[in-house]
């Protein structure tokens with residue numbers, strides 16, 4: 305088991321608004337991901353729950369590199385790059401499996417076609433969640449706002465509506481995950 309707070313604190317100063325926001329959001333996502341993981345394990349789908357919890361705590365670690373002052377991020381990269389930034393940060397720590405969760409959690413994942421046709425400032429490779437654990441973190445993340453961490457868990461309809469900007473393929477993937485995991 306890894307100490308996810310220790311890893312977060314390598315990059316984020318404890319007690320700062322940015323660190324508090326990241327830890328609060330990541331904890332919300334981890335708690336929901338755990339509930340959803342337990343739900344599907346009851347249907348005899350094997351899930352590495354410990355890994356899901358760790359990856360959920362680390363999935364947004366890349367936000368520090370982005371330009372998103374509304375959530376205290378004073379980096380230079382577009383916000384949509386936070387998954388790929390996080391992947392690189394965790395790769396550098398040898399956390400290759402967790403790193404993939406970072407870059408595969410944006411939207412309902414992003415296909416190469418999404419990236420190319422929407423001219424997204426991302427590497428030209430598929431950034432889609434593949435494993436059940438990657439899908440759990442990606443899906444659970446859609447029910448929480450980082451900008452409004454005190455908001456209640458979003459409903460399925462609200463979470464879905466936030467993804468409309470990513471296009472029909474994203475909505476289809478979200479609906480598939482909703483069928484698999486159910487409402488929050």
Ligand SMILES: [Fe+2]
Nearest residue numbers: 333363364445
């Ligand atoms: Fe997130």
